[in-house]
Amino acid sequence: MKILNTALGIAAYCMLSMTNLSATSMTDDEITKADYKKLIKMLTPLAGSTPAQWRVVWSGDTTTTATVSWSTAVSGKKHTLHYGTKPFGTDVAKYENHLECKKSGAYSINAKEAETTKTAFYHHVPMTGLMPNTKYYFVMESDGEFSRQLYFKTCPKAENFKLLVGGDSRSGLASRCRMNLRLAKELKEKPEIVALNHGGDYIGSGHSWRQWRQWLSHHELTTLEDGRVLPIIPTRGNHDGGPIFFEVFNLDKMTDKHSFWHTISLGEDVQIITLDTNYSAKGPQEKWLTKQLSTIRPKTTWLLTNYHRPLYPAVKSPAGQTAVFVPLFEKYNVDLALESDGHCIKRTVPIRDGKKDASGVVYIGEGGLGVGQYRPKEDLWYLKNGGYVSRGHHVMQLSFSKDALNIETILMNGKVTDTHTLKPRAK
Amino acid sequence: MHIKHLESLKFGLAIVIALVFTATFTMNYFHEGTSLSKYITKQLELDRVKEVEAVAYTDMMLYADELTPVSEDVDLTEKAGSEEGFQRSQQIRFVDKNVTLVLMIVAWLMLIPALQRKRALSFIYLLMGMYLALLSVCKGLNGGSAFSEWAVPAHATRWLPCIALWLWLYLKPSSAENPYRVVKWMLIVSVSMTFATHGMEAIQLNPAFRDLLIGGFETISVTVFGPVSEVLLRLIGVMDVALALLIIFFQRKLWFLWMAAWGALTALSRPIAFGDILWEDALLRSGNCLIPVIIILWIYRKNTQTTKV
Numbered sequence: 001m002k003i004l005n006t007a008l009g010i011a012a013y014c015m016l017s018m019t020n021l022s023a024t025s026m027t028d029d030e031i032t033k034a035d036y037k038k039l040i041k042m043l044t045p046l047a048g049s050t051p052a053q054w055r056v057v058w059s060g061d062t063t064t065t066a067t068v069s070w071s072t073a074v075s076g077k078k079h080t081l082h083y084g085t086k087p088f089g090t091d092v093a094k095y096e097n098h099l100e101c102k103k104s105g106a107y108s109i110n111a112k113e114a115e116t117t118k119t120a121f122y123h124h125v126p127m128t129g130l131m132p133n134t135k136y137y138f139v140m141e142s143d144g145e146f147s148r149q150l151y152f153k154t155c156p157k158a159e160n161f162k163l164l165v166g167g168d169s170r171s172g173l174a175s176r177c178r179m180n181l182r183l184a185k186e187l188k189e190k191p192e193i194v195a196l197n198h199g200g201d202y203i204g205s206g207h208s209w210r211q212w213r214q215w216l217s218h219h220e221l222t223t224l225e226d227g228r229v230l231p232i233i234p235t236r237g238n239h240d241g242g243p244i245f246f247e248v249f250n251l252d253k254m255t256d257k258h259s260f261w262h263t264i265s266l267g268e269d270v271q272i273i274t275l276d277t278n279y280s281a282k283g284p285q286e287k288w289l290t291k292q293l294s295t296i297r298p299k300t301t302w303l304l305t306n307y308h309r310p311l312y313p314a315v316k317s318p319a320g321q322t323a324v325f326v327p328l329f330e331k332y333n334v335d336l337a338l339e340s341d342g343h344c345i346k347r348t349v350p351i352r353d354g355k356k357d358a359s360g361v362v363y364i365g366e367g368g369l370g371v372g373q374y375r376p377k378e379d380l381w382y383l384k385n386g387g388y389v390s391r392g393h394h395v396m397q398l399s400f401s402k403d404a405l406n407i408e409t410i411l412m413n414g415k416v417t418d419t420h421t422l423k424p425r426a427k
Numbered sequence: 428m429h430i431k432h433l434e435s436l437k438f439g440l441a442i443v444i445a446l447v448f449t450a451t452f453t454m455n456y457f458h459e460g461t462s463l464s465k466y467i468t469k470q471l472e473l474d475r476v477k478e479v480e481a482v483a484y485t486d487m488m489l490y491a492d493e494l495t496p497v498s499e500d501v502d503l504t505e506k507a508g509s510e511e512g513f514q515r516s517q518q519i520r521f522v523d524k525n526v527t528l529v530l531m532i533v534a535w536l537m538l539i540p541a542l543q544r545k546r547a548l549s550f551i552y553l554l555m556g557m558y559l560a561l562l563s564v565c566k567g568l569n570g571g572s573a574f575s576e577w578a579v580p581a582h583a584t585r586w587l588p589c590i591a592l593w594l595w596l597y598l599k600p601s602s603a604e605n606p607y608r609v610v611k612w613m614l615i616v617s618v619s620m621t622f623a624t625h626g627m628e629a630i631q632l633n634p635a636f637r638d639l640l641i642g643g644f645e646t647i648s649v650t651v652f653g654p655v656s657e658v659l660l661r662l663i664g665v666m667d668v669a670l671a672l673l674i675i676f677f678q679r680k681l682w683f684l685w686m687a688a689w690g691a692l693t694a695l696s697r698p699i700a701f702g703d704i705l706w707e708d709a710l711l712r713s714g715n716c717l718i719p720v721i722i723i724l725w726i727y728r729k730n731t732q733t734t735k736v
């Protein structure tokens with residue numbers, strides 16, 4: 001029965017791929033009502049050594065580096081990434097580069113799930129020496145099984161670009177999938193979008209492989225029919241505990257078990273410092289943050305911070321790290337702070353010293369990539385008189401240029417519910 | 428004389444419980460819903476979107492797993508729209524707020540001696556204890572925060588004293604001192620459980636504890652570096668666990684005094700370390716300090732009485 005179902009799944013997948021049923025050709029209305037079962041049939045089943053669950057992960061310098069990762073159901077012997085700046089379809093020999101995967105392993109599975117579920121295997125191929133603002137075509141190969149040709153674009157060095165920002169895709173599988181369709185549609189309509197910054201809480205329990213594998217498969221819906229992949233910038237949420245987060249995004253565990261922070265450089269003008277609100281603010285994280293802020297601030301036009309639990313929340317109480325992070329953000333004049341976790345839409349007024357201040361930091365969030373929404377507190381001083389608060393599945397779009405940072409909040413149906421523009425700080 | 432002294436301790440215990448319910452209500456009203464309302468909301472939401480069936484369908488189609496048997500024709504259309512789901516979550520939130528409001532009022536009303544004497548009303552404390560224990564269970568089920576799976580023993584100084592007080596009020600006043608031993612033991616066990624759990628969390632370097640430790644030292648201009656903070660935190664953890672075990676075997680005043688001081692310091696450590704006043708937070712933890720105080724008074728009184736006799 002199991003084999004029959006897999007066969008049926010693969011057959012359905014092949015048929016749908018051939019008919020090129022495209023998610024991004026759906027209308028906005030169709031996206032909000034998309035049928036979960038139909039969407040699942042469009043995804044690559046995890047079977048044998050067929051490359052599935054691909055993703056492009058960004059950390060560090062995104063103009064010259066990226067990691068292509070995928071999963072296979074069996075461990076396999078040889079996993080190779082064929083890539084280059086010219087498309088050759090599955091004629092893999094013609095690609096300029098062939099990198100053999102050196103970072104493969106089994107996704108961790110907890111003892112309870114292991115009784116009934118098999119784990120799968122990850123494969124990571126980090127690429128360096130890429131050219132900025134360039135399309136890289138790639139095909140993944142595992143033991144002679146090939147993926148279709150996919151591609152992604154490296155971040156431009158100085159040109160204008162857009163970044164999608166969202167978080168909280170942990171429950172509501174259909175809503176998560178529909179939001180992925182939304183991301184894909186935005187990417188298709190605005191090719192200048194470079195990546196998705198996911199603010200964390202991918203799944204409900206970070207220790208559950210059964211939950212992670214669903215998230216990984218659903219992520220395929222963000223890939224366009226022409227093969228364009230939306231790179232992802234990872235953040236650790238409070239539900240993303242455990243080792244699988246690191247195995248999914250090819251991140252090296254830091255000295256302290258499962259803590260994780262990193263800086264993402266998006267060209268010359270935009271830097272994002274991603275923090276870990278599951279970890280102590282004091283000690284190593286504060287030291288690292290201070291150093292990052294002091295070295296980056298003088299050099300960059302747009303300095304953003306990103307972390308999961310809000311410091312100026314619209315739903316819950318402030319994160320434990322607030323007293324440490326906020327003074328540092330204000331001292332080093334962070335332009336924008338990206339938050340998740342509250343399951344609502346919010347944009348604060350600029351804040352300095354606990355007051356509205358034009359020179360302060362704006363905080364936006366708080367997660368709507370599928371999770372059910374909470375009612376935000378509309379009467380908080382930092383959300384009134386120039387701030388914005390609402391609820392609904394959403395993603396935010398940041399448009400960067402040298403003289404403006406435009407923020408748009410886009411709902412599942414494509415409607416823009418809030419816009420705001422930041423001007424660069426005087427040097 | 429001794430009975431009279433016990434009466435005042437009983438009153439003290441009722442005050443601690445009233446403080447805990449005041450904190451529970453305030454946090455619920457001004458910050459976020461209780462773990463119980465979050466748990467119910469999430470379960471209803473998962474039911475609305477037929478999450479179990481959707482997961483089973485995905486498992487079958489993409490991973491050839493049939494953990495939960497599901498037909499390929501399963502209807503995965505959501506049971507109700509997302510707005511309906513949201514409205515229902517608002518109703519739960521409304522009930523949630525009012526339940527904590529009523530419990531707070533009742534907890535303060537129960538300080539009236541005439542009400543405390545009514546044995547039938549003692550069951551209110553049993554219900555309160557069960558309610559607080561349920562909140563801890565739900566916190567564990569909801570997950571998403573460090574060590575939330577240990578919430579039931581960690582919060583023992585909140586829920587167990589309620590059950591102890593129920594027993595205390597329910598026992599016939601005419602009965603001798605002995606039945607109250609159970610009550611005293613429940614209080615000792617509650618302190619022991621909370622300390623042991625916090626100790627285990629410290630040994631495993633709970634990030635929130637580390638922030639409080641480093642932040643606390645900074646207020647007296649002492650910088651504690653990363654590795655030092657780890658060693659200190661582990662030592663504190665070992666001390667907590669050791670005390671938790673010791674008080675089960677030997678009830679010494681000094682140890683409870685130490686625990687009361689430590690309980691007060693940790694409950695107030697947030698405002699001390701960071702200057703932000705989350706008084707509800709400190710109030711919620713007031714039992715960590717006040718329950719050991721009640722135990723001290725109990726032992727102290729007993730000792731002086733014995734010496735007098």
Ligand SMILES: [Fe+2]
Nearest residue numbers: 201237238341
């Ligand atoms: Fe969260």
